[in-house]
Every structure is written in C-alpha cells, then in structure tokens.
Amino acid sequence: xxxxxxxxxxxxxxxxxxxxxxxxxxxxxxxxxxxxxxxxxxxxxxxxxxxxxxxxxxxxxxxxxxxxxxxxxxxxxxxxxxxxxxxxxxxxxxxxxxxxxxxxxxxxxxxxxxxxxxxxxxxxxxxxxxxxxxxxxxxxxxxxxxxxxxxxxxxxxxxxxxxxx
Numbered sequence: 001x002x003x004x005x006x007x008x009x010x011x012x013x014x015x016x017x018x019x020x021x022x023x024x025x026x027x028x029x030x031x032x033x034x035x036x037x038x039x040x041x042x043x044x045x046x047x048x049x050x051x052x053x054x055x056x057x058x059x060x061x062x063x064x065x066x067x068x069x070x071x072x073x074x075x076x077x078x079x080x081x082x083x084x085x086x087x088x089x090x091x092x093x094x095x096x097x098x099x100x101x102x103x104x105x106x107x108x109x110x111x112x113x114x115x116x117x118x119x120x121x122x123x124x125x126x127x128x129x130x131x132x133x134x135x136x137x138x139x140x141x142x143x144x145x146x147x148x149x150x151x152x153x154x155x156x157x158x159x160x161x162x163x164x165x
Contacts, residue, residue, distance in 0.1 A: 025144060028105050035101050039094055043157050046090040047164040053080050106145040113137060 029036065056076055064073045117137070125133070 025109075028109055032101050032105065035097060039098060040156065040160065042090050042094050043160045044164065046087055046094070047161045049083055049087050049090070050161075051164065052083055056080050056083075102145065106141065109144065110141055113141065 056079060060073065060076050063069075064076060117133075
C-alpha cells in the first residue's frame with residue numbers, strides 16, 4: 001500500500017519569488033491592459049491635481065493675505081475645495097474600477113484552477129486529504145488576490161507620484 005499524505009503530515013512549502021511564476025500570473029492581467037492604461041492616466045492626472053494645492057496656498061500666503069483681498073481669498077479656497085473634490089472623485093473611480101477588475105482577474109484564476117483540479121487523476125486526491133487541497137488552493141488564491149489588489153497597484157501609484165513630483 002502506498003504511503004498516504006495525511007492531515008498531520010505537511011509538505012515543505014518554500015516561500016520564494018519565482019520570476020517564471022510571476023510572469024505566468026501577469027498573463028491574467030493582459031486582457032485588461034486598456035483598463036490599466038486608463039487607471040495609469042487617471043492616477044497621473046490625480047497626481048498632477050494633488051500638486052496644485054501647495055501652489056494655491058503659496059499664493060494665498062504671499063499675495064492674498066498681505067493685500068487683504070477677501071474676494072480672491074474666497075476664490076482660492078473654493079478652488080482648493082474643487083481640487084480636493086476632483087482628487088477624491090478620481091480616487092473613488094480608481095478604487096471601484098480596480099476592485100472590479102481585480103475581482104474579475106481572480107475569478108478567472110479560480111475558474112482555471114477549478115478546471116485544472118477536475119483534470120487531475122484520482123490518485124492525486126487519494127494521496128492527499130480533501131481539506132489540505134481546499135485550504136492550499138484557497139490560501140494561494142487569496143494571497144494572489146491580495147498581491148494584485150494591494151501591492152501591484154500601490155507600487156504603480158507610488159511610481160507615478162514619484163515621477164510627477
């Protein structure tokens with residue numbers, strides 16, 4: 001009788017970054033490249049809008065306050081409120097679109113894994129407990145979802161902000 005992998009025996013899982021694996025996972029993003037380009041454009045615009053309020057504050061402190069120009073002060077404050085509203089709206093749209101796209105990508109990955117599990121021979125399932133397979137698959141997918149939704153997009157956003165600054 002073959003040695004079975006039971007619930008109290010666990011394989012050694014190496015946690016290292018494999019570039020081939022990363023490229024494989026990035027292929028799931030390619031169908032959504034137009035969305036990502038749109039998001040990059042929105043984030044670039046948002047970064048540019050975020051650079052304007054300090055210039056408005058500089059004008060307020062250097063010109064408007066010494067001249068006691070209340071009309072221009074009201075105009076400057078309203079422009080800062082408008083800029084903040086634009087930035088908040090862009091951030092909201094970005095978060096919504098990226099969330100929807102990220103969930104679609106993860107859904108596609110889950111479907112592909114499900115179909116791959118359906119093609120595996122019965123021997124694979126006989127040698128491993130069901131719970132271990134389910135926990136490992138869901139854990140890996142959740143880690144991948146977290147990676148795509150948090151790290152990849154935040155990395156791109158920070159790079160754009162650095163370039164704008």
